[in-house]
Amino acid sequence: MASQNSPLSDERVTYVEFSLSSSDHPFVAVSETDGAEALLREFIPRGAGSYAEFFSVGGAEPETVLAHADDHPSVEARLVERFEDEVLFEFVVDDGCPAVFLGESGALPCTVESRGGTGTVGAEVPPSEDVTTVIDGFLDAYPDAELTVKRTQPHGTPIFGQGCLRAALEADMTDRQRDVLEAAHDSGYYDWPRAVTAEELAERFDICPATFHQHLRAAEQKLVALSLRRN
Template identity: 30%
Template sequence: MATITDFQVPIEQFALGTTFARVSDLYVEIERFAAQEADSAIPFVWVQAGEFEAFEAALSEDPSVEAFTTLAEFDGERFYRMNWVDEVDLVVHLLLEEDGAITQARCGGDTWHLQVMFPDHDSLSRTYEFCEENGLELTVDSIYRLDNDDESQFGLTDSQYRTLSTAKDEGYYEVPRETTMSELAEELDVSHQALSERLRRAHGSLVDRALSASKTQHETDQSVRKPN
C-alpha cells in the first residue's frame, strides 16, 4: 500500500549547503525533479533570496551544483533548473531505485524537509536502511497510508494537522483574528515562511478533499434523480 512519509535531512548531507552558508534570507522549494542518469538529479526550483546576484554567485561555487539556468522571475521569486551531481545519493535512490515520488522538498536553513510517496512500506524500510548504511541522518516526522482516511486526518500530514489545530485554538481563523502569523509561528517554533507554506498546503489538501467529496455526492444525487 502506498505510503506518504515526511522527513528531514541535514543540509550538509544533501545539497546547496555551501550556498545556504554564504547567503542569508534564502528559501528554496523544489517544484519537481527530473532524474536522468544514475548519478544525477535535476530539480526545478523556486528561490526567494535577498540578493539574487549573491545567490547565483554562491550557486556557481557550490560543489553540489554542476550547472543552473534561470527560467523565470515572478513576484520577487526566481525559477531555476539545476543540475545536481554531488551529495544527492538519497534523491537518486528515492527516484531511481525505490520508485519514490518526492512530492515536497524545501529548505530555509539547516535542514531539508521532504515528503515522499513510496509504493509500499517495504520501499520505505529499504530507503531507511540505505540511509543508515551510508551515514545519512534521516529523521522521520510522520508516516501515513494513502488509503487510511481516518488516520491520515483528512489527507493532512501530522504537522499540518497540528498546525491547523493550533491556529484554530489560538483564534487565527476568527474575525477579527486573535493572533498573527508571526505569533503563531513563534508558538509552533517554526519560521514565518515555513508556517505560511504549511498552511497553504494544508488548506489546499482540505479544499481538494472537500471538492472531491462534493463531486461524489453530486454525482450520487444526480444518479438518484434519474428515472429508471
C-alpha cells in the same frame, strides 16, 4: 490526453519524510540566509541517474544560489526565470543529492524544501519497494537526516498534471517543443516508474536523443515557469 500508463492507481503508497540539517546540501545552505527559503517545484528523471530539479528560491540573491551550486561539481545550475518575490532555477544533479538517492531507491521525491538552515525531503514509496529498506538506506547515506513522517496514502502523485500540461501546450512554445512534451506525457514518460525512454521517443520523431532532450528540456522549463506564474 490521459497517459497510457497512469501513475494513479488503487494501490496505496507510503509517504516518508526526513529532516536534514547539514549545509553540505546546497538547498539547505541557501536557506541559511535570513529569510531565504527554497522549494522544489518539479523533479524530473533525465536517465542514467541524472535528474532535473526545479527550485523556486526566495530571499536570496541569484548569484548566491548559483555559487552554492558551483561548489558541487555534480550539480549543473541554470536560472530559468525571475518573478517578483522568487527566482526559478533548474539544477541537473546526479549522485550525492538526497532527492536523487530516493529516486534511485525507487521512491518518487515530491517534497524538498528548506528554510532557516533546515531542509525537508519527502518521497512516495510504491508498493513494489520495501519501505524499511528505503528508510534505512537513506539514514545510512545521510547521517544528519532524521525520519519525521511515515504514513500511507491512496495513490501516488503524477509528476505533471493534466491541467498544467494543457496550459503549457497553449503557452509560448515552438511546435516541436509542444509535440515532444505532449508525446512524452501521453506515452508515460512522466509515469513512475517510466513507461518509455527518451531514446524510444526520439526514434518516433526520427531525431537523435540529444536533440529530443534539448526540445523536451526547453519545454519543461517553460512548463514549470508557467505553473509559477499561474499560482
